[in-house]
Amino acid sequence: MKIFPIIGLEVHIELKTKSKMFCACSADHFHVEPNTHTCPVCLGLPGALPVPNQTACEWCLKLGLALNCEINSQTFFERKNYFYPDLAKGYQITQLQKPFAINGKIFLNDHQIRINRAHMEEDTGKSVHLTLHGEDVTLLDFNRSGVPLVEIVSEPDITSAKQAKEYLNKIQQLVRYICISDADIEKGSMRCEPTINVKIETDDGQTVYTPLVEIKNVASLTGVMTAIDFEINRQVEEWKTNGTTKNDTNKTTRGWDADKNQTFLQREKEGSADYRYFPEPDIPPIEFSQFQIEQIKSTLPELPDAKIAKYRALNLSDYDAKLLAQNSDFASIFEKVLDNSTDSEFAKFITNLLIGPLKTISLDIEKINPDYFKNIFDHRNELNSTSIKQLAIESYETGTDPLAIAKSKNLFQISDTSQIEELVKKVIANNPKAVDDYRKNSQSIGFLIGQVMKVSAGSANPQLAKEILEKLLN
């Protein structure tokens, strides 16, 4: 028996616009006192009307373009009608028939994942279930009600939990690159609902598909992976037990229990939910001109795939290129230091200098001075590797030219042959036993080099010292 997981992901991205999707309230709701960022519109008071947030629409379009989507230039909002206590209006304003962006794709290594759509909608309020004065209660907080959301729906092209993680990382990376959201899964500004089933090829050559399952309430990246793996196994086991296969009506919704690490049945017969979608009459249809689309396109920064290709062209390793393109901060710092140079030796040199600090401390791009790095690079042969690293850090922290620091700290190596020869002669004269040892075994030259370094207080070029030692002793 062979199994082939079929996974599609629905990702919700909360945009970090100043105001909400359809009103002027602040869209910030994380750790905000409940029901303080509300108004008649996001509370669904009688007579209140939605006015779309233009920035949010443009950002959704921008994301669509970053996901290589086609843009629906003539589009509209729709109402999705359902009851839930934290859904203020009794319907959510969203898009069904004409999403802003459709038919996109992203690349994970060599694999392509197709994007079905990226559409604009609004978030709901939040229900908080707790015990208050000994009573089980549900409290409603409408701070989140009406916060702009983009929903990205992938085609079922994902084949494993690991790939799902790569996909989510990629979406997160793109969203952060174009600065439209923090895309923080733990904070809920990025949410993910996998839909999973499994293609099973039995040993007697039959192919069957298990019923579709949508998993909700997964609140971390590892949770997504664990939930997917759990569900794949569960579906295969269930099929082994009862042989149920996919049909039009047996899609179910399962919740994720992060404590027990298992999914549990939430809702059966997904097909029967009828949201009675219809065009939102309170918002006129929206038209994006080709000019507007081009303008938004022109605000897109260079995206990670392009950056990686560019860094690879500088002969950086795949690992380094990906690491530098990992986020736009890294990439910007690297590119500021690179300063348009195409010298691959220089690129590698600064990569080695930058990767450590980038990973461990948060560098302030404003304090980075590309000239300092150039100076260090130009004098790299007169500096030992420890000094090079030290100078890069110190010049960054103090804003002082590294060459001045090197001079004052006497870090330049002595590369003057006659000067080193003097030192070598002194070492040979003072260490007769070590000289004897060397004559017996040339491998023991290390000790003598060490002595030269010692008498030069570390400033002798060790390579030159070795060469001169060998010349004088042979």
Added chain:
Amino acid sequence: MSDLNKLTLTQALSDLRSKKISPKELVADCFARIESVDKKLNAFLTLNKKQALEMAKTVDISLPLGGIPVAVKDNFLTKDLRTTASSKVLDNYIPQYSATVVEKLQKAGAIIIGKTNLDAWAHGSSTETSDYGSTKNPWDTNRLPGGSSGGSAAATISDECIVSIGSETAGSIRQPSAWCGASGFKPTYGRCSRYGVIAMASSTDSPGPIAKNAQDAAYVLSVISGHDPQDATSINENPWVIPSKLPDLKGIKLGLPNAYFPSQIKPEVKQFVLQAAETFKKLGAEIIELDVLDPKYAIAVYTIIQRSEVSSNLARFDGIRYGDDRSKFGQEALRRIMLGTYSLSSGYYDAYYLKAQKVRTMIIKDFDKQFQKVDAIIGPTSPTTALPLGATEGQAMFGELEDMLMEPSSMAGLPGFSIPCGFADGLPIGLQITTPQLREDLAYQIAQNFQENTDFHLQKPKL
């Protein structure tokens, strides 16, 4: 002086500004009138007496409506003043904010004296579906005032206020104006902001004035119209301005659609509308008979679209954040929610909602075609005069049949005036004037020329 409540808006403004009368006297006379006749009429649901008298003391009479007592339909939110939409669901609802139209009135110095009765949620053409009892027609209190803005029309024509505000989805300003003998001006969809008006059918709801004559109505429209950034469907235009010099009707082409005289029309209605056409001819207009799309299609389209929107618009009234729960919905609301829910359900959406939208486009195109031949279209507002109380009983489609002559223009978002053009058995007959979008100036020009040459609008009911 007494009976200042009988003044028209134009007279009242002039008397206020010349200090002949004070806002306080004017407001007090309106309340005196309300106290003496509203038990019979039931036009008001909530009075704002204390506030109104207080405001009258300090109001700036140089403002466009400075000191004018205005009655507002109870589906417009008024901050701190109970707003029910005539439904027990909102029996004790005190709004936290005011509708844009209300704010514009207040900014212009108008004094809101109270909130008027309507069909619950504006669902109807009689006010009989109000959870607070029907309003009575001032011309015959055994008869209906029409609706849904029946309270506003009755209050205006019985001199309980100087002018009032109504709202129309398809006939709700013009039909009660016709049945009460008032002058009602339904503007282009989007001309007046819907923000803060309890939504009925979002795609056709239009606030507008109901007044004692066309000139007053036009003046109020100029105050309450204009773009509102809080209403995405509001037209990006400055407030409508009344033409400073009224042109006459020479050379104006008026269309008279044959289909607006259906077989069930009351003979006197037909007779007086045709007589009005003769008056227009005398004033230099040309009357052209028109073959238009049968209004019966508009009834079907309107019913589907309006019920669909209603079913969704009423979803927010779940009793969780404000108001009572859904058990308080009346029969008519329940019926509309059921029908709308059905027509939006999967499998039926294409057959009903989508098809209705397509026919709506045909209606709009038909008007475009007609307006290539004529400048404006005239006809009866309603095929009848005011019907007796109880006429809606067992008539689920009562409103649609009563409003059938206005539903086409409502679906097309066109502006229209209804003005009185005659009487039958002591009951007013309404004449409607419909013009292309944003041509309120033309509708007013036609209505005003008519009233300058007739006196139907000067008749008063005896209460």
